Amino acid sequence: MAKFPGSGTYARFAAGALALAAVLGFRVSRAGDYHPITATMSDRTVVLNGRQLTIGEVVDVARHGARVDLSPGARRRSADAYGLLLEAAREGVPVYWFNRGSGADRQSQVFSGDPTSPENAKRLAARELALFRRGALVGLGPEIEDESVVRAMMVVRANTMIYEAASPALTQRLLDLLNDRITPVVESRGTVGEGDLSQFMNVAATMVGAGDAYYRGVRMPAALALKRAGLEPLAPFGADDSALESTNAYFTGLAALMTYDAREALSWADLSYAIDLNGMNSDVAPLALPVRQSRPFKWLNWDAARVLDMIRGSYLFDRDDKRIIQDPESLRASSLRQGSAWQAWAQMRDDLSIQMNSSDHNPAVRVGASPGDSWELDTPQLRQFYVKGGPLSHGEHGYVLSDANWDPYPLANDIEAFTIALANMDAAISQRILRFNSTFFTVMPPMPDVPGKADSYGLTRASDFDTASLMQEIQGLIDPVPPEGDALVGNVEDLQAQTRLKVRRADKAVADTVDLLAEDLLTGTYWLDMRKLQDSSRTFGPAPTAVWSAFRRVVPFKPDEALALTRPVATVAADFIHDHPADTFYGASAKAAR
16 A cells, blocks of 8 residues: 555555544543453463364454464464565565555555665565554544454454464564453444455554553553553564455454354254244144155255254154144244255355455465466466565565455355345244234133233233334345445455445344344243143153243243343343353254265
8 A cells, every 4th residue: 555654545644643643642432332351261272273263263262262372384384475575575576565555556666675675674664663553543433342353353364364474573463462352442334345454454553552452351552551461562564564454354253253143043043943833732744854855955954853853752743633734834934944044054154264264365475386386377477476485585485466355255145145044034933923822823822721810921922012023123134235336546446345234234133033032932932831731741852841941940931920020021031042052952063964
């Protein structure tokens, strides 16, 4: 981007703005209710190697304070990429966003020759420091209020930055921020989803002691946070601004947290469906093997078999002449809708794993690549980007190539597809909740025959109004974000993915789904009690029984006991789901059938 301080794309962040910020001390805050993490895993270390970071590990670091380190191989690969970048400039190879500008300045020569020569080194160090300091002034609020979100984006970047030409000091500083719980103040907006530049410019500012940061949950000037952790401000060099900022790790970190929560929501959807089948005294034929074999979609049949296993041993497998031959479609088709949501989730999970274990940086720095590796590399056009290798790269050769790797597809599409699949699942859930109001399907009235108290038993059932309200919210989240193409930065950056909007919609849809499942849990467990009142010998299968028993300790069935609750019953039910992982009641993990 910029050539040297005061020039290029960053010129809009003038020295006067920096002076004003210095006077203010960066103490003006627009933050709302900040949510620090509870570091329950600070004795655990996640070792990053650029290839095997999992969603669960992102959550452990982001939400539970696990520490991070790089494997020896990852440190070596990162150092080699940095050396190759320096050597490329020494050999006169044009490198985007280093010895050439970026964006609209991509054809401008920033410097020539050896970047470590006294003159170039002094100018580069000053340039990088100025760019890092300016990071405190960029972005669009409100500030991110959840420490876990900032930590998620930083751990993803620490893993993917292994592939970029980051200085060893920059690489270590990103680990330091995570391990010492120095969490930068980061603005939530300002990215167009095609590179989360502003968010990581905010991180850059903290590294050099500019702006504000949170030290173990307490807000203070970043310089003070570094001092309390025993760290000196970073002295960035080379193309450290590019190596840190050119990434989609904000979006990817958000996606990792959302995907983790989505798995839990889908697992609870299966549990609540198993409860509803028992509550409705359903015909289980739609889940039977011959039905599944008639339509061999892997994830649909996996889900049907999973739910069937949850209700193994239920009274539903005993003959009941009063059981109707066919449930409402919302119950019959729930495993199809839920299996389809699982399928969309699995695709999203798989592409997310690739996204957070590979490079989304421009340019691509490939140590060890040779002209003979592929025919196009041995053409005059691409040979100009070949680095022969020398003292700055410790003899390593390779290529430094411009690319479009920060275009965040296919994951951006996967997230919208999952949101739509989730909403279609939720439509079935909301409808089956309402079908419990019909004696045509239940074949018994919805209230126990208790003189003078029958209506009071409805205290712990779902509200039709709440159910409809939630479904209306979910419907409003599924319209895809319109594809956008504004010609920005001198008409160079003319695509925008708006991934921030896409993942935030998905995250809200997951949260709304959990609230809808809480309504379903209220309804289903209520009807388990009703079926027990109808016939005390009935059993429901191990998973529904375990949920029902645990839930009744929190939300009693009897109205006199339920009145002792001090919060809305739907909130209590939602908290129960949040506090009890589905695997507590049914441990089979979500894996595709082989």
